[in-house]
Amino acid sequence: MSSNAPPSNDPIESLAQYHPLIIEGMGGYDSRDPKPIARQIVSRLRDRWQEQPLAKPVILVTQGDPLEERGISAITRRVADELDIPRAMAFLDPNIADYHKPNADHHGVMLEIPYSALAEVLENERLGVMGPLEQAVDSALTEKNQQRKIEGKEALQSYYRDFALLQEVTKAACDVICGALTVAYTSAEISPYSVTSFYKVGVALGLIGAEQIMPYHG
Numbered sequence: 001m002s003s004n005a006p007p008s009n010d011p012i013e014s015l016a017q018y019h020p021l022i023i024e025g026m027g028g029y030d031s032r033d034p035k036p037i038a039r040q041i042v043s044r045l046r047d048r049w050q051e052q053p054l055a056k057p058v059i060l061v062t063q064g065d066p067l068e069e070r071g072i073s074a075i076t077r078r079v080a081d082e083l084d085i086p087r088a089m090a091f092l093d094p095n096i097a098d099y100h101k102p103n104a105d106h107h108g109v110m111l112e113i114p115y116s117a118l119a120e121v122l123e124n125e126r127l128g129v130m131g132p133l134e135q136a137v138d139s140a141l142t143e144k145n146q147q148r149k150i151e152g153k154e155a156l157q158s159y160y161r162d163f164a165l166l167q168e169v170t171k172a173a174c175d176v177i178c179g180a181l182t183v184a185y186t187s188a189e190i191s192p193y194s195v196t197s198f199y200k201v202g203v204a205l206g207l208i209g210a211e212q213i214m215p216y217h218g
Contacts (some may be wrong), residue, residue: 011111012121012177015088018059020174021045023076024167024196025186025216028068038078041184041216045083048214054180058083059111061174063166064091067105075186077107086110090118090170096162115166118173122207125176129207130169136201137164144193156193164198171199172207181208185216 023041049058060080065073080087088111092100096115123130138161145155175181183199190196202208 011088011113012117014111015059015061015113015174016177017056018086018088018178019054019056019180019182020061020088020178021058021079021085021182021184022061022063022171022174023072023079023184023186024063024199025072025075026191026194026196027065028071028073030071030186032070034070034074034078037186037216038075038082041075041079041186042082044214044217045079045182045184048182056178056180058085058182059088060085061088061090061170062105062109063163063170064089064100064104066103067107072186073105077105080108088113090115090166092162092166097159115169118169119165121176122169122173126172126207129172129205133168133201133205133207134165136205137161137168137198140164140198140201144197148193160195163195164201167195167198168202168207171202175208175212181212182214183208183212184214188216 060076060083062073062076065076067073076087087108089104089106089109090113091104093114093116094101101112119130141156141161141164148155171181171183185196203210
């Protein structure tokens with residue numbers, strides 16, 4: 001499924017030539033061996049795409065996770081290698097998190113796209129959507145922190161908001177730019193206090209469709 005097409009100077013234009021695959025899940029704190037998880041995801045993706053053939057070559061779009069032995073970055077590396085597909089990376093602009101892009105795993109990355117560019121595409125395509133999205137993320141964060149308080153836990157770190165927005169904007173913008181999208185998860189159980197759990201916000205707002213999501217069956 002690899003493509004040898006040279007990247008355009010405009011990363012958005014280049015991305016539009018592909019079908020984006022986005023995989024979400026736990027970071028390095030995931031204690032499971034990443035190899036069987038990656039194998040299961042690859043197997044199910046191949047089955048899915050055989051039943052529903054894609055119009056474009058696949059590119060795996062990461063969200064700037066740092067390289068770790070376990071968790072999402074270890075899994076996405078293996079999936080990209082197994083499928084023989086290039087990778088793109090969405091990252092937070094330096095004025096939001098200056099450490100994000102430098103610490104990210106750049107292995108096999110042929111396109112790098114800042115959050116601000118993706119948010120602009122999304123806002124232009126769906127006028128006024130960024131305001132409701134930010135409000136919905138803030139509301140979800142407030143609810144999660146209220147529940148954590150009841151459970152005697154500390155509030156989630158402030159960076160959760162930035163990464164939840166990056167996650168939802170990346171998926172929605174990829175769908176707009178490419179006209180299609182596949183989202184896969186690395187676990188059947190998604191913690192309500194994880195960044196991944198904010199996927200419900202994007203689905204509720206209609207930014208992506210539930211049919212674009214491939215659940216994990218462990």
